[in-house]
Amino acid sequence: MKKQRLIIRTVILLLLGAAVAYTLYANFTKDEVQKVEVGKKAPDFVLTDLNGEKHQLSDYEGEGVLLNFWATWCKPCEKEMPFLNSQYQAYKDQGVHVIAVNVGESQVAVSDFSKRYDLQFPIVLDKDTQVMTAYGVDPLPITFLIDKQGNVVEIHKGQIIAEADVTEMMEKIKP
Amino acid sequence: MNQVKCECGHVNPHGTILCEACGKIIEDGTQITAEAVIDMRYEGSARRSQTYNKSMIDKIWNFFSSVKVGVWLIIVTLIASSLGTILPQEMYIPNIMPVAEYYEDQYGWFGRLYYDLGFHNLYSSWWYLLLVASIGVSLVICSLDRVIPLYRALNKQRVIRHESFLQRQRMFGTTSGSVNEKSYELAIQQLKKKRYHIREDNGNILAEKGRFSRWGPYVNHVGLIIFLIGSMLRFVPGMYIDEVLWVREGETKVIPETDGQYYLKNVDFKLEVYDKEKDNEAFGDALDKTGMVAKNYQSDVILYKTKGNTVAGEEPELEEVDSSSIRVNEPLKFEKFALYQVNYKLDELSKMSFLLTNKSTSETFGDITVNLYDPEKVYELGNGYSVQLMSYFPDFEFGDDGNPTTKSKVPNNPAFVFKMFSPEKPEGEVSFVAIQQTIEPLGDNEYKMAFNGIETKDVTGLTVRKDLTLWIIGLGGLIFMIGVVQGAYWNHRRIWIQRKGDEVWVAAHTNKNWFGLKKEIQLVLAGTEINEPSDQLKDNQVDEGETD
Known part of the structure; x- marks a missing residue:
């Protein structure tokens, strides 16, 4: 009887403890719940770039893709652009692509910005923020590293501080 | 041996104060009541926590089983909750500068301290959640520890009670000399009229009613626990969604969290104000005083569903599902979602x-x-x-x-x-x-x-809401109220009429409303030869509240 009571108490306490632990865990990860998860397939999308060319993510299978979400009004985005630009040129012949998704801005504003920074990589326009919603992006900037199988390898939130970080990213998704 | 055998033959768990069966005071050296009236709380049953304190599990159990600890947890949570209202929480401050700087900039050193202590995000801090969770744990364990022994004691009680039990009830009286059988029959009849359940044993009577009122507090706790579970489920992905959607007039936008399934077009946004000329003239003075008063915020929208599978970014093929007007408190509902009018921006260029x-x-x-x-x-x-x-x-x-x-x-x-x-x-x-x-x-x-010249458009701000936890929270609230009503509007009353030698003893107990009990005893014993019992605490003018 004494033993039985101990078992009942232990079970009840474990149940309560598990409920509390789950609540705490869920609360602390709620901000990190992303539509897109590391290790899972990146959602496909089709967007048109500044030159009118269509880019579909699934067409890049077999090669690595650095997918960057940005906007011209976003200062941290502006700062990381030159790094992306020079690393893009270094890696474009090694099977790593850079696709920069501009979120909700006009062609004129974006192409003017692109010209100012002489950006070489394709910039696609997500005018009605469909792709941004599909990727659950907030806030900008955010960078997704997608490997040759189309799976997300890493999600980098916020500004990329140094060019070396971009190199490291490129190496990770080099096919 | 952790059990105590009463002289009536019943075996009680260790820690019992009054024998579960006959009510005799069990004196194990710790509980000797010198009072004239015994403490009937939990029927004198052994609260489980008191029994032993040996393993780690028992220690944790006993900690949460204490009502004192429970009350302190509630007080600490109350204080913590009020601290969170001194300055605005992080989610309500404008997004213009880093959070830490904002607090210092707006509120000086106090703001800085507030931020450093983590009070800017108090309600989702680990320690606050832990406090609320501890209240939940305390609720479960306190209830279990009391309701089971109480149930046992009430279920096992015998009709014939020990003399010391009867003598030390608050309502007690004796009648000496012979009492004829007619008096008994009349008393039983009158008890039945008052809807008492009668149990008889060898000419002794136990009349009882409203026992279920004793379960009120525990029903109430079950409701609270369901309520807590409901709020916990909000953290489970997919159970609760609260997103903002801004749509300009003429614009069609994908509704977040619908997996690109639904689109919304804002046809027109209206802000109507009260007009002195057109509306009831009773408003005239008030309108003069305050100026513009909003009458209606309304978005006329069309809801679309995508046809077939489209890749994000592709122009989707849309099919109209619904067109309606969203007003404050009149959301547009589809599937489990609701779109509420919460914000607007007029005349955006x-x-x-x-x-x-x-x-x-x-x-x-x-x-x-x-x-x-x-x-x-x-x-x-x-x-x-x-x-x-x-x-x-x-x-x-x-x-x-x-x-x-x-x-x-x-x-x-x-x-x-x-x-x-x-x-x-x-x-x-x-x-x-x-x-x-x-x-x-x-x-x-x-x-x-x-x-x-310019052209402008209004922008409507909607909340996309999905809440699958609401019915659970509602159910918890309902059960909570049932428990309150059950415990508050019914009283658990017992009247013992027992023959001891050539005397007849009458004792009575209720968990509340002693006045009502006395009135009822008067009616029950009217016309019989049995004397009314007297209130042993009457001189002290003590009126007990709930004993549970």
């Missing part, structure tokens, strides 16, 4: 028109209309005149480096760099045009872009 004008002659050469969400690159005006839009800043400001930049993608303060081509200036003249200012960076121009 949408188009701007300019006239290409010769500065000296004021002659105009056609006008252009710039769509501020999606401007064109070149505006052809014919006869050798055209305007090229070189740069566009929807929310213009000068950056740190002195160059024009934009603060956001919203056209709050649009600025343009135009290149104007004319037969006289085929290589073009550059003009920087912003609201109320024109800069000619490359020297004096012959032509200018003269401002020629």
Whole structure:
């Protein structure tokens, strides 16, 4: 009887403890719940770039893709652009692509910005923020590293501080 | 041996104060009551926590089983909750600078301290959640530890009670001499009329009613626990969604969290205000005092569903599902979602028109209309005149480096760099045009872009809400109230009429409302030879509240 009571108490306490632990865990990860998860397939999308060319993510299978979400009004985005630009040129012949998704801005504003920074990589326009919603992006900037199988390898939130970080990213998704 | 055998033969768990069966006071050295009236709380049963305190599990159990601990947990949580209201929480502050700086900037050293202590996000901090969770744990364990022994004691009680139990009830009296059988029968009849359940044993009577009122507090706790579970489920992905959706008039946007399945078009947003002329004249004075008073916020919208599978970014094929008007408290509902009217922005710039004008002659050469969400690159005006839009800043400001930049993608303060081509200036003249200012960076121009009017659109701010936990929370609330009613509006009353030798003893107990019990005893014993019991606490004028 004494033993039985101990078992009942232990079970009840474990149940309560598990409920509390789950609540705490869920609360602390709620901000990190992303539509897109590391290790899972990146959602496909089709967007048109500044030159009118269509880019579909699934067409890049077999090669690595650095997918960057940005906007011209976003200062941290502006700062990381030159790094992306020079690393893009270094890696474009090694099977790593850079696709920069501009979120909700006009062609004129974006192409003017692109010209100012002489950006070489394709910039696609997500005018009605469909792709941004599909990727659950907030806030900008955010960078997704997608490997040759189309799976997300890493999600980098916020500004990329140094060019070396971009190199490291490129190496990770080099096919 | 952790059990105590009473002289009536019943075996009680260790810690019992009054024998579960006969009610005799069990004196194990710790519980000797010198009082005239015994403490009937939990029927004198052994609260489980008191039994032993040996293993770690028992220690944790006993900690949470204490009502004192429970009350302290509630007090501490109350204080913590109030601390979170001193300054606004992080989610309510404007997103203009880093959070830490904002608190220091707005509230000085106190704001800094508030931030450093983590109070800016108090309600989702680990320690706050732990406090609330501890209250939940305490609730479960306290209830279990009391309701089971109480149930046992009430279930096992015998009709014949020990003399010491009867003598030390608050209501007690004796009748000496012979009491005829008719008196008994009359008493039983009158008890039955009062809806008492009668149990008889060898000429002794136990009359009882309203026992279920004793379960009220525990039903109430079950409700609270369901309520807590409901709020916990909000953290489970997919159970609770609360997103913001801004849609301009004429714009069609994907509704977040619907996996790209649903789109919403804002046809029109209306803000109506009370009008002194048209509305009830009773409002006249109030309107004079306060000025504008909103009457209605309304978005006329069309809900679309996508047909087939489209890849994000592709133009989806849309099928109209519903068209309705969203007003405050009148959401548009579809599937498990509801769209609520929560915000708006009137007159956001949408188009701007300019006239290409010769500065000296004021002659105009056609006008252009710039769509501020999606401007064109070149505006052809014919006869050798055209305007090229070189740069566009929807929310213009000068950056740190002195160059024009934009603060956001919203056209709050649009600025343009135009290149104007004319037969006289085929290589073009550059003009920087912003609201109320024109800069000619490359020297004096012959032509200018003269401002020629604007078009605006309203923007509606909606909340996308899905809450699958609401019915659980509602159910918890309902059970909570049932428990309150059960415990508050019924009383658990017992009347013992027992023969001891040639005397008849009457004792009575209730968990509340002693006055009512006394009245009832009067009625029950009216016309019998049995004396009414007296209130042993009457002199002290003590009126007990709930004993549970």
